Amino acid sequence: MNKNMIYIEGVAMTRFDKQPNTLAPELAQGAILNAVKDANLTLNDIEAIYCANVFGGMILGQLIVRDLQLQGIPIYNIENACASGATAVHLAKHALLAEQYKTILVVGIEQLTQLGGGTIPLQLNDHKTRIYSNSGLVLPSIYAMRATRYLYERDEDPSLLAQVAVKNRFNGSLNPYAQQRTPTTIEEVLSSRMIAEPLTLMQCCPSQVDGAAALILSTEHNNGRKPVKLLASIVQSGKQEKYTDDILDAEITARAARLAYEQAGIGPNDIDVIELHDAFTIAELIYYEAIGIAKPGEGPELLRSGKTGLSGKIPVNPSGGLLAKGHPLGATGVAQMVELTWQLEGRAMERQVNKPKIALAQCTGGGIAGVDHAASSVHILGI
Amino acid sequence: MDITPHYWNQSSPPKPLGSMHIKSKEIFFPPFAKESPLDKDYVDQELNPNGILYSFTVIHPSIKSGIQPYAIGFVNLPDFPVRIFGRLIQSGNPAIGDEYLMKPDAEFGHIFEKISQ
Numbered sequence: 001m002n003k004n005m006i007y008i009e010g011v012a013m014t015r016f017d018k019q020p021n022t023l024a025p026e027l028a029q030g031a032i033l034n035a036v037k038d039a040n041l042t043l044n045d046i047e048a049i050y051c052a053n054v055f056g057g058m059i060l061g062q063l064i065v066r067d068l069q070l071q072g073i074p075i076y077n078i079e080n081a082c083a084s085g086a087t088a089v090h091l092a093k094h095a096l097l098a099e100q101y102k103t104i105l106v107v108g109i110e111q112l113t114q115l116g117g118g119t120i121p122l123q124l125n126d127h128k129t130r131i132y133s134n135s136g137l138v139l140p141s142i143y144a145m146r147a148t149r150y151l152y153e154r155d156e157d158p159s160l161l162a163q164v165a166v167k168n169r170f171n172g173s174l175n176p177y178a179q180q181r182t183p184t185t186i187e188e189v190l191s192s193r194m195i196a197e198p199l200t201l202m203q204c205c206p207s208q209v210d211g212a213a214a215l216i217l218s219t220e221h222n223n224g225r226k227p228v229k230l231l232a233s234i235v236q237s238g239k240q241e242k243y244t245d246d247i248l249d250a251e252i253t254a255r256a257a258r259l260a261y262e263q264a265g266i267g268p269n270d271i272d273v274i275e276l277h278d279a280f281t282i283a284e285l286i287y288y289e290a291i292g293i294a295k296p297g298e299g300p301e302l303l304r305s306g307k308t309g310l311s312g313k314i315p316v317n318p319s320g321g322l323l324a325k326g327h328p329l330g331a332t333g334v335a336q337m338v339e340l341t342w343q344l345e346g347r348a349m350e351r352q353v354n355k356p357k358i359a360l361a362q363c364t365g366g367g368i369a370g371v372d373h374a375a376s377s378v379h380i381l382g383i
Numbered sequence: 384m385d386i387t388p389h390y391w392n393q394s395s396p397p398k399p400l401g402s403m404h405i406k407s408k409e410i411f412f413p414p415f416a417k418e419s420p421l422d423k424d425y426v427d428q429e430l431n432p433n434g435i436l437y438s439f440t441v442i443h444p445s446i447k448s449g450i451q452p453y454a455i456g457f458v459n460l461p462d463f464p465v466r467i468f469g470r471l472i473q474s475g476n477p478a479i480g481d482e483y484l485m486k487p488d489a490e491f492g493h494i495f496e497k498i499s500q
């Protein structure tokens with residue numbers, strides 16, 4: 001056993017859906033217990049818990065596991081906006097590599113129905129965000145302005161964006177864990193209610209969703225299946241934006257991906273399947289180029305070629321992505337890795353892609369003015 | 384209490400203010416608060432309020448909100464180069480490359496008004 005190797009020993013998640021009458025413990029405990037079972041372990045084998053969440057309030061992790069009869073093991077609560085779950089995995093990796101623990105449970109949970117609907121609020125803790133928020137800055141508007149510029153520079157029309165939604169909604173229709181399970185058409189996407197031009201409702205991830213996902217990371221492999229290894233784990237933060245910045249550049253994600261490829265010793269051509277942060281349709285197109293699966297300017301052609309479809313050369317968001325599966329913030333990064341583990345192990349049922357060996361998860365966390373994104377995380381898994 | 388830094392000078396008409404980094408000469412908006420420990424590295428810089436629209440969107444609030452659609456965008460002010468976000472005021476639809484004038488506004492702090500060609 002390679003002591004520097006980290007294995008994903010067990011994974012589980014709840015269906016992402018509106019569950020307004022379910023409280024956090026009931027929601028997350030199902031994912032936790034199923035992940036432990038999937039790892040062929042017991043709760044007593046868990047040495048620490050990393051709990052990712054954004055809006056659930058303080059000490060949520062302790063609340064969730066209080067009734068599980070654990071014996072006071074360390075519980076860490078982690079918030080990094082939409083990248084909270086991925087950041088929790090990243091921090092757990094550090095602790096495992098430092099030999100603080102051998103086996104850690106990472107759980108991500110969010111209950112967005114508790115917020116009552118609408119766009120995710122910005123945190124008004126600095127002058128720039130306050131001023132911009134007062135003028136109407138919200139997360140959808142940032143992506144919408146990217147989309148406007150993208151269509152302008154690439155001489156494309158909004159049907160290109162709609163193709164992303166059609167692809168991911170089809171994948172979601174095959175995923176029993178997805179919130180949106182109805183396939184759609186370009187015409188339906190474009191005729192759905194306008195939210196922030198050029199983005200219509202079906203080009204935005206649902207804002208009313210609850211869910212939890214959990215995985216077991218360990219330096220020991222004992223689950224009886226072929227080992228899924230964590231080959232790279234990167235978290236980066238956004239740099240202060242400049243006048244000359246290109247809003248289509250996704251610099252933070254390109255940087256995170258480059259570091260992840262270096263850490264794993266591979267390149268974008270080695271990736272077989274991807275889960276990426278398609279909170280809005282434009283995001284998927286921009287991230288094609290940021291993570292290097294398309295050359296600059298060639299994102300539209302990659303989408304149109306069908307290569308990122310479920311049966312394509314490099315399927316992107318086989319789970320349905322955030323657009324169809326849903327985006328309960330704290331759970332998303334963990335759920336991406338749950339899906340990719342199932343894909344690598346050949347357990348993804350109807351949405352299984354063709355024998356992947358290497359998988360990439362990309363997740364961003366936004367919400368402040370003046371940076372591309374606050375956080376971006378890239379993980380690479382291999383079997 | 385409004386703790387937002389004032390970013391309009393007293394000239395007539397008022398001009399927007401940013402902060403210029405003393406060493407790099409880079410411009411930042413809004414100006415740093417005087418309480419900021421970073422303020423000593425910056426000086427106030429009056430900005431030319433004329434700019435070019437870099438990108439935009441039109442927000443369509445839900446019908447039940449009663450709020451009419453409104454345009455917002457990023458405008459590049461090229462003289463002392465800085466990109467500023469704000470409400471866009473024009474008749475018809477905005478277009479990338481349109482020229483706008485940044486003006487004070489009681490509700491939003493500032494707006495960008497399209498310059499007629």
